[in-house]
Amino acid sequence: MAIIEAIATTYLEADAASVTFSSIPTTYEHLQVRGSHRTSAGTSGQPFYIELNATAGTGYSSHGMIGTDTTVSGQPQTGTAAIAIWDGTHGTLVNAADYATIIMDVMDYRNANKNTTVQLFMADAMTLSGASRVTFASGLWDDTAAITQIKFTPSSGNMVRGSEFTLYGLNSS
Amino acid sequence: MAAFTVISAAELGASAASFTISSISASYDHLYMTISARDSKSAYYNNLEFRFNGDSTPYSCTYLIAQTATPTSSRNTSSEIGDVLTTMAADSTLADTFSTTTIWIPNYSNTSNDKPCLIKSVVPNNSTTDDQWRVQLTAGLWASTDAIDEIRVKSDGASELMQYTSYVLYGINGA
Numbered sequence: 001m002a003i004i005e006a007i008a009t010t011y012l013e014a015d016a017a018s019v020t021f022s023s024i025p026t027t028y029e030h031l032q033v034r035g036s037h038r039t040s041a042g043t044s045g046q047p048f049y050i051e052l053n054a055t056a057g058t059g060y061s062s063h064g065m066i067g068t069d070t071t072v073s074g075q076p077q078t079g080t081a082a083i084a085i086w087d088g089t090h091g092t093l094v095n096a097a098d099y100a101t102i103i104m105d106v107m108d109y110r111n112a113n114k115n116t117t118v119q120l121f122m123a124d125a126m127t128l129s130g131a132s133r134v135t136f137a138s139g140l141w142d143d144t145a146a147i148t149q150i151k152f153t154p155s156s157g158n159m160v161r162g163s164e165f166t167l168y169g170l171n172s173s
Numbered sequence: 174m175a176a177f178t179v180i181s182a183a184e185l186g187a188s189a190a191s192f193t194i195s196s197i198s199a200s201y202d203h204l205y206m207t208i209s210a211r212d213s214k215s216a217y218y219n220n221l222e223f224r225f226n227g228d229s230t231p232y233s234c235t236y237l238i239a240q241t242a243t244p245t246s247s248r249n250t251s252s253e254i255g256d257v258l259t260t261m262a263a264d265s266t267l268a269d270t271f272s273t274t275t276i277w278i279p280n281y282s283n284t285s286n287d288k289p290c291l292i293k294s295v296v297p298n299n300s301t302t303d304d305q306w307r308v309q310l311t312a313g314l315w316a317s318t319d320a321i322d323e324i325r326v327k328s329d330g331a332s333e334l335m336q337y338t339s340y341v342l343y344g345i346n347g348a
Binding site: 002003004029030061063064065072073074075076077078079105107108111113114115117118119121136137138139140142144170171172173 | 182238243271273295302
């Protein structure tokens with residue numbers, strides 16, 4: 001058995017409001033998502049939302065360390081309806097060929113003794129002065145349920161054609 | 174040959190001050206470790222220590238940390254620390270919440286070079302209050318040319334790693 005297995009890949013052939021991985025098997029130790037995405041909204045940077053198990057509510061938090069051109073900042077959020085990453089994607093004010101990127105690690109995603117914690121490493125709007133971002137962040141869902149669904153949604157507009165996400169499973173034996 | 178191999182994996186059945194992975198084979202190119210940890214200290218975070226081959230010297234670390242709206246960078250040298258340090262959630266954070274850490278140790282068995290490592294850690298919490306959350310990047314160094322064959326992971330001070338703290342150590346091969 002391979003230690004890292006590709007569970008699913010979604011490549012958008014047409015614009016879509018969101019990308020969802022469903023029916024995630026509970027046979028791995030960790031999950032990882034690698035994605036490339038941009039939106040149809042008339043924005044530079046814009047929030048990017050990650051919802052787990054189709055559950056909204058207020059049980060999410062996120063905390064980020066963000067580099068914006070020559071400025072660095074910390075960004076805490078709690079009580080949100082999804083893991084919310086400030087300027088985690090971008091729209092049409094950025095060069096058309098530039099996509100934001102995300103690497104998200106979800107450790108112990110099926111451990112019933114632990115809330116879900118994710119690590120996020122993101123890059124965004126790299127060619128746009130004043131809006132380029134590099135982000136290292138945490139996401140928290142205050143729930144110990146096994147993760148069976150992950151949904152990625154931009155705050156406005158659709159994710160455009162060419163956006164792509166792959167979900168990997170990491171084994172521990 | 175598989176690129177990734179699981180060397181060791183475990184979850185603590187009860188709190189413990191530390192755990193140690195010994196007799197690490199030198200047959201891989203790199204090591205990669207994931208750790209999900211929570212500390213018993215009455216605080217929002219505590220140091221998580223990595224010690225290689227039982228050696229308490231010489232280590233140095235450079236940190237990039239956000240725990241307020243203004244991130245900071247700092248450094249410890251070998252006269253100040255006896256381990257590579259990162260951060261983990263402690264017992265004042267939201268119940269059932271564990272920090273996550275990944276550590277890359279490239280060329281861990283190369284006997285010509287010192288041993289650098291790159292660590293990414295997050296301390297999540299349901300709070301936006303300063304110093305009740307943390308994200309941290311650590312550039313660590315064990316200034317030794319010895320091959321790493323043992324890793325001890327420990328809580329800083331008298332506190333313990335809480336039950337359900339877990340890890341996976343992977344060996345990574347090149348082509």
